[in-house]
Amino acid sequence: xxxxxxxxxxxxxxxxxxxxxxxxxxxxxxxxxxxxxxxxxxxxxxxxxxxxxxxxxxxxxxxxxxxxxxxxxxxxxxxxxxxxxxxxxxxxxxxxxxxxxxxxxxxxxxxxxxxxxxxxxxxxxxxxxxxxxxxxxxxxxxxxxxxxxxxxxxxxxxxxxxxxxxxxxxxxxxxxxxxxxxxxxxxxxxxxxxxxxxxxxxxxxxxxxxxxxxxxxxx
Amino acid sequence: xxxxxxxxxxxxxxxxxxxxxxxxxxxxxxxxxxxxxxxxxxxxxxxxxxxxxxxxxxxxxxxxxxxxxxxxxxxxxxxxxxxxxxxxxxxxxxxxxxxxxxxxxxxxxxxxxxxxxxxxxxxxxxxxxxxxxxxxxxxxxxxxxxxxxxxxxxxxxxxxxxxxxxxxxxxxxxxxxxxxxxxxxxxxxxxxxxxxxxxxxxxxxxxxxxxxxxxxxxxxxxxxxxxxxxxxxxxxxxx
Numbered sequence: 540x541x542x543x544x545x546x547x548x549x550x551x552x553x554x555x556x557x558x559x560x561x562x563x564x565x566x567x568x569x570x571x572x573x574x575x576x577x578x579x580x581x582x583x584x585x586x587x588x589x590x591x592x593x594x595x596x597x598x599x600x601x602x603x604x605x606x607x608x609x610x611x612x613x614x615x616x617x618x619x620x621x622x623x624x625x626x627x628x629x630x631x632x633x634x635x636x637x638x639x640x641x642x643x644x645x646x647x648x649x650x651x652x653x654x655x656x657x658x659x660x661x662x663x664x665x666x667x668x669x670x671x672x673x674x675x676x677x678x679x680x681x682x683x684x685x686x687x688x689x690x691x692x693x694x695x696x697x698x699x700x701x702x703x704x705x706x707x708x709x710x711x712x713x714x715x716x717x718x719x720x721x722x723x724x725x726x727x728x729x730x731x732x733x734x735x736x737x738x739x740x741x742x743x744x745x746x747x748x749x750x751x752x753x754x755x756x757x758x
Numbered sequence: 759x760x761x762x763x764x765x766x767x768x769x770x771x772x773x774x775x776x777x778x779x780x781x782x783x784x785x786x787x788x789x790x791x792x793x794x795x796x797x798x799x800x801x802x803x804x805x806x807x808x809x810x811x812x813x814x815x816x817x818x819x820x821x822x823x824x825x826x827x828x829x830x831x832x833x834x835x836x837x838x839x840x841x842x843x844x845x846x847x848x849x850x851x852x853x854x855x856x857x858x859x860x861x862x863x864x865x866x867x868x869x870x871x872x873x874x875x876x877x878x879x880x881x882x883x884x885x886x887x888x889x890x891x892x893x894x895x896x897x898x899x900x901x902x903x904x905x906x907x908x909x910x911x912x913x914x915x916x917x918x919x920x921x922x923x924x925x926x927x928x929x930x931x932x933x934x935x936x937x938x939x940x941x942x943x944x945x946x947x948x949x950x951x952x953x954x955x956x957x958x959x960x961x962x963x964x965x966x967x968x969x970x971x972x973x974x975x976x977x978x979x980x981x982x983x984x985x986x987x988x989x990x991x992x993x994x995x996x997x
Contacts, residue, residue, distance in 0.1 A: 589861070589893055603853045605860060615849040628836040629822055635829045640810075673810070 541617075544569035545597040547586055549576045551739045551747035553646070554606035555594035556698035561610055563733035564689075565617040576747075577754045607638055610694065623691040637677060637684060638695040644670040645699050653709040653748050654757050664710050668717050675720040682727060689731060697734055700725040704741035705748040765790035766818040768804050770797050771966050772974055773995060774866075775827040776815040777923040782834045784960050785914040786841050797995060813994075828863060831916060842913035855917060858897055862920040865890055869928070870997035872935055875983045884937055888944070894925075895945045906951035909958060921948070922955040927996075930968065934975035 546562065546569050548555035562569055574583055574593050586595045586602040595602050596609040598616070603609045614623045624631050648670060651663035674696070678684055684692035703714050715722045728734045739747075752758065765783065767790050769776035783790050795804050795814050807816045807823035817824045817833065824833045835844040845852050868890055871883035898906075901917070909918060925948060928939045942949040955961050978993065 589897075598850070601850055603850070603857075605857060608853050608856045608860070611856070612849055612853045615852070628833055629819070629824070631836065632824045632829050632833040635832065636824075636826055639826060639829070 541567050541569075542599040543597075545572060546570070547572050547574060547583060547593055547595040547597065549574045549593045551701075551744045552576075552593050553698035553702060554592075556701065556737050556739065557606045557694050558594050558596055558609055558613065559737035560694050560697070560733045561613045561623060563737060564621040564623070564694075565613060566620055567613070567617055577751065607642070607695065610638075610691065614691070621689075623685075623694055625685065625690065634685070634691045637674075637692045640670075640674075641692070641695045641699070645674075645696065649699060649702060649706055652706045653752065654755065656758075660710060664712055667706070668714070671714070671718045671721050675718060678720065678724055683724070689728065693728055697725060697728045698738060700728075701738040701741050702744050702748075705745040708745055709748065763788075764818075764820055766793060767791070768793050768795050768801075768807065768816040768818070769814045770795050770995070772971055773814055774923045774927045775813075777927075777964055777966075778827045778919050779815045779817060779830050779834075780964050781914060781919045781923060781960065782831050782844060782916075784964070785844070785919070786834060786838050788834070788838055828859065831859075831919070835916075842915075844914075844916040844919070846915075854901070855915075858894075858901070859916055859920050861890075861894065861897070862917075862924050865894070865924060866997040869931060869939075870993050872931065872937065872939075873978060873982055873993055880935075880937075884939075887939055891925075891940065891945050891948065895948050898947050898951070902947065906947050906954060909951070909954045914955075914958075914960070918951075918955060921951055922961055926952050926955060926961075930971050930975055933972050934979060 544562070544567055546555070546558055548559070548571060550573060559571075572582075574580055576593070579591060583593065583595070584591055586597060587593075587604045590604060592604070594606055594609065595604050596612065597603075598612075603612050610623065624634055645667070648663050648667040652660060652667060655663055674684075681687075683689050684696070707714055729738070765788055767776070767779055767783070769780070769792060771794065780792075793801075793803070795801060797814070800812055804814065804816065805812060807818060808814075808825045811825060813825070815825075815827055815830060817830045819833075819837070824830050831844060845855055865887070868883060868887045872880055872887065874880050874883070907918070925940065931937075932939050940949055940952070956965075975996075978996075982993075
């Protein structure tokens with residue numbers, strides 16, 4: 540059977556959303572435990588002593604940290620249903636590369652948009668749009684990054700869509716008008732139940748960002 | 759076989775990332791053609807095969823490029839299934855190994871901070887590196903409760919490769935910077951593991967010429983003191 544699966548997560552975490560989507564795609568029953576970030580529980584410190592971050596997937600008592608590592612774990616353990624990574628090694632390499640691009644660019648630049656000011660923020664906004672355009676180029680005419688099927692890169696990227704409202708408000712700019720292809724792809728993903736049920740409400744994400752800004756002393 | 763399995767590696771003699779790929783291919787017994795890239799004058803081939811990042815290493819397999827060293831290592835393990843495995847088979851063990859591969863890789867972010875003219879910043883960076891090495895030491899103790907793996911008795915696995923290509927490069931940084939990074943008393947397991955790996959013929963033949971690398975790192979220091987932008991370009995090679 541599936542065994543005991545716990546997801547230690549935080550509602551607004553785009554990394555947690557990745558795992559929620561994957562577990563839903565695979566039809567895995569799990570217990571969801573919410574961390575009240577930015578406060579961190581002793582349980583989180585116990586399960587992820589090194590990075591002290593969510594999400595942590597706990598399978599039969601054994602923790603798996605880092606969302607892309609946990610995503611691959613989910614795909615390997617529950618390999619029979621809705622595979623996320625393709626079977627061809629070259630296509631798998633491309634998928635891993637683009638998921639890494641999402642972490643290196645979309646995440647880091649997005650964070651700068653809400654946490655930086657002035658010139659640094661302006662530069663981040665510009666580079667963020669550029670990164671989305673690179674992704675649009677990679678998507679091309681395909682329905683998903685995975686091709687015909689919803690896959691690994693789609694799962695890695697779609698949670699950031701729920702953060703667009705927060706980025707737009709903090710950065711005082713519009714993303715959708717500059718990247719219509721991206722938005723079209725995102726809306727296609729949202730039609731999947733696993734995605735629509737896993738993504739956080741954009742307003743609540745913005746509320747969370749305000750809490751973070753206060754916590755980190757960013758105005 | 760023959761032309762069906764043509765493997766080219768675009769690399770640079772000083773890059774620890776390229777070393778990872780070379781060691782993985784040699785461990786698997788895969789024949790490849792090595793092309794040395796002049797990073798100050800990148801070839802049309804490199805720009806064609808890695809247009810987004812324009813970096814080495816690039817593995818070109820039957821004309822198709824794979825970029826990013828960690829992605830390449832997984833690709834090598836998945837493509838050449840016969841012979842030694844770089845990663846374990848069990849999904850949980852794979853996740854655990856991937857975690858430490860990522861951790862070792864991220865050590866380089868902290869290492870890069872050591873190359874600063876600011877003494878205070880360097881002190882802070884050194885403390886950060888020492889703390890991360892302490893965590894790595896503890897983590898490896900859990901993976902190898904009996905002590906460091908007997909590397910002579912087995913084929914290299916991905917953690918061995920990461921250890922020697924990444925942590926193994928620290929000695930040159932120690933000499934270039936005049937600081938101690940790895941301590942045999944504080945990091946006994948890590949230290950002995952790296953030492954044992956350095957004795958292996960496959961590692962010795964892949965090591966860049968020591969004096970040449972020291973000279974390059976020392977000039978990196980000089981550049982950073984004079985020209986921050988140029989320094990950043992050079993730092994990117996190693997970190």
